[in-house]
Amino acid sequence: MRTISLGSVWQRHRDTDRHPSLWLSRASLLVLAVSFGLLGAVGVRVPLRAQMVVYLVGMVALNLPHGGYEHFENLRRRRPAFRWRYVAVYLAAIGGFVGLFLVAPVAGLALALTVAMAKGGLGGLQVLEATSGTEHLRTRFQRGLAAAVRGGAVMLVPIVFWPETFHAFSALMVGLVEPGALSSYAGSFDTTRVVIGSGYGLALVTHILLGYVRGGGRSWLVDASESLLLAAYFAFVPVLVAVGLYFPFWYSARQVARTASVEKEPVGDERWDLLGGADPSTVALRAWVVLVGGALATFGVLVAVYWAFPNPLGTSDLLPGAVAFWSVFISIVALPHIVVGSVLDRDRGIWYVP
Numbered sequence: 001m002r003t004i005s006l007g008s009v010w011q012r013h014r015d016t017d018r019h020p021s022l023w024l025s026r027a028s029l030l031v032l033a034v035s036f037g038l039l040g041a042v043g044v045r046v047p048l049r050a051q052m053v054v055y056l057v058g059m060v061a062l063n064l065p066h067g068g069y070e071h072f073e074n075l076r077r078r079r080p081a082f083r084w085r086y087v088a089v090y091l092a093a094i095g096g097f098v099g100l101f102l103v104a105p106v107a108g109l110a111l112a113l114t115v116a117m118a119k120g121g122l123g124g125l126q127v128l129e130a131t132s133g134t135e136h137l138r139t140r141f142q143r144g145l146a147a148a149v150r151g152g153a154v155m156l157v158p159i160v161f162w163p164e165t166f167h168a169f170s171a172l173m174v175g176l177v178e179p180g181a182l183s184s185y186a187g188s189f190d191t192t193r194v195v196i197g198s199g200y201g202l203a204l205v206t207h208i209l210l211g212y213v214r215g216g217g218r219s220w221l222v223d224a225s226e227s228l229l230l231a232a233y234f235a236f237v238p239v240l241v242a243v244g245l246y247f248p249f250w251y252s253a254r255q256v257a258r259t260a261s262v263e264k265e266p267v268g269d270e271r272w273d274l275l276g277g278a279d280p281s282t283v284a285l286r287a288w289v290v291l292v293g294g295a296l297a298t299f300g301v302l303v304a305v306y307w308a309f310p311n312p313l314g315t316s317d318l319l320p321g322a323v324a325f326w327s328v329f330i331s332i333v334a335l336p337h338i339v340v341g342s343v344l345d346r347d348r349g350i351w352y353v354p
Helices: 006-016 020-041 048-075 080-103 105-130 140-161 163-175 183-214 217-236 239-262 280-308 318-343
Strands: none
Touching (some): 020 217, 048 080, 048 318, 080 105, 080 280, 080 318, 140 183, 140 217, 140 239, 163 318, 183 217
């Protein structure tokens, strides 16, 4: 059995913690938070139409390819039988999510928000573990709290600081199936904001203080700083812009740094490598076929979801309808991304680290 010394683990963390994509992600969110904070202080507001365009560009053009890449890396060196089971469970999870949204759209909305938080939180924890380390997270509770704080910033903080926009687009998302279904919950929205804001603030403070008491050190400092940065980013940046740029500039960029640490170790059986072969032209051709196949598969799922919804673009204009539909669609395909590629595949999932 191979043993890994603490020194080698620390060296790997020190090396990958300097990865350019990590600093790019931090700098991007910091610049955006400061910029929008200053704009808000002087009373300048970004038009909602511009926010929607930024959201769609960030979520569709910049971030979607990375989601497919994560699954490809996970399946790349697997046995064919595993790949087929993986795809079958993946499609079943998508079908179940669509069914829930059609039967109970408000519950579907709640699941969509949960999926976004789970993806950001669990993915963020895995990046931290592979780069800066998690020596300050000594218990399962601490790890869960860390994921909840990082992921909660994505949806819970905007509910508190951008309630009108958040509620309006939540109503549009529910309206893809049942217009007006969220209206019965509108009366308690202000109370919900207070509860969510208080709960998230308590979780953030507890996470930072508990990490300091249990270990402190560089890993805690990085974690605490990034957690505070995420909270500030989603507080100051309008929610559509914040979410639209968070996934490409933070989530995907940081997963590149995590993947860099994974690629240093052998992963899986090279005999089953989808890109195997000594001839560079063969590798390039296989990569192209996989890329096109994945794009067509995603497009097929998108068409199926569009066809299944009674009001796929809602009852409003095209642009807000597209934002609402894409928000639901990306959550639907992200659910099995999290469940199948991580929770049900803990040993070699999408966030595998040797």
